[in-house]
Amino acid sequence: MRRKSILITGAAGEVGQALIQQLAAQGADNLLTVDVRPLPAALNGKATHYQADILDKTIFDRLVIDYDITTIYHMAAILSTSGEFNPMAAHSVNVEGTMRLLNLAAEQSDWKREPVKFIFPSSVAVFGMQNLDNKAKHPRPQEWEWNYPITMYGCNKLYGETLGVYFAKHYKQLAETEPTMVDFRCVRYPGLISAFTVPSGGTSDYGPEMLHAAAQGQAYECFVRPDSAIPFMAMPDAITAVIQLAAAPREKLTRQIYNITAFSLSAEEIAARVQAHFPATQISYEPHLKRQRIVDSWPIDMNDDAARRDWGWKPAYDAERSFDEYLVPNIRARYAK
Numbered sequence: 001m002r003r004k005s006i007l008i009t010g011a012a013g014e015v016g017q018a019l020i021q022q023l024a025a026q027g028a029d030n031l032l033t034v035d036v037r038p039l040p041a042a043l044n045g046k047a048t049h050y051q052a053d054i055l056d057k058t059i060f061d062r063l064v065i066d067y068d069i070t071t072i073y074h075m076a077a078i079l080s081t082s083g084e085f086n087p088m089a090a091h092s093v094n095v096e097g098t099m100r101l102l103n104l105a106a107e108q109s110d111w112k113r114e115p116v117k118f119i120f121p122s123s124v125a126v127f128g129m130q131n132l133d134n135k136a137k138h139p140r141p142q143e144w145e146w147n148y149p150i151t152m153y154g155c156n157k158l159y160g161e162t163l164g165v166y167f168a169k170h171y172k173q174l175a176e177t178e179p180t181m182v183d184f185r186c187v188r189y190p191g192l193i194s195a196f197t198v199p200s201g202g203t204s205d206y207g208p209e210m211l212h213a214a215a216q217g218q219a220y221e222c223f224v225r226p227d228s229a230i231p232f233m234a235m236p237d238a239i240t241a242v243i244q245l246a247a248a249p250r251e252k253l254t255r256q257i258y259n260i261t262a263f264s265l266s267a268e269e270i271a272a273r274v275q276a277h278f279p280a281t282q283i284s285y286e287p288h289l290k291r292q293r294i295v296d297s298w299p300i301d302m303n304d305d306a307a308r309r310d311w312g313w314k315p316a317y318d319a320e321r322s323f324d325e326y327l328v329p330n331i332r333a334r335y336a337k
């Protein structure tokens, strides 16, 4: 008998790890995970892990023999800075990988005659604000505004969203009123900050890097200007958001793609909060031209009214609470060990 399962790709990444922790804490005992890396020991026993490349089609062919996949959280991606070092590799993982997973969802939906849920994390990187004046003039773009990404990752995420809508509304359908094949649901994340993992390969990484460096008593050289401002979110909210979106009644959702955000800070505002908790920390600024351009192209904030209205999105952690109650205490404890 095929076991009903939730499939998580990119399971060893920052969001994947936190998602497994949370789903397991809520009692999920049917988690199936895939990543090119092994899962960290802390997740032992919480999921059945397959160490494999999502571009290896045979892995999914084998999985569907044993498992009835009801929901896919497709977290695997090559992020914005890494993607600029190897755009072809980013395209393969981010586009072909997503296409492969969407196709798996469509085949499974078709076979079972019921939609498979597909949860897709997109990103603030799909926006391209064009110049700093425009960024200041349009601080809170709607989902459909300023979709002019300047990174391979941003282009890939925007196309991934479009493919998701295609599979949800048009694939093998003669009319939009026909039942959905793939129940595609997408959030656009801002920069994420976790107390338990350090990001790599992203461009919003200066926020978490600054904090993790300070907690270890290290100086930090920030790769963007002090005035650079983008939206951020603490990891627990990022996880709550996708679990909440997955659970939302389909009829409440007026769209497939939702901006979500928690708070916006400039690099110097993050530095001030970090230094308030770790006063000895030295923070300097050495902007990296390419990474600065990327951050300048992202909006200061995002309009997440639709998510709030349709499925009750509301971050539990504003900037104050993120630093004081989640980030600083947990990061202190982590490095005190």
Ligand code: AKB
Pocket: 079, 080, 081, 122, 123, 124, 125, 153, 189, 190, 191, 192, 201, 202, 203, 204, 205
């Ligand atoms: C990145 O910096 O690439 C990611 C993102 C904002 O999606 N953290």
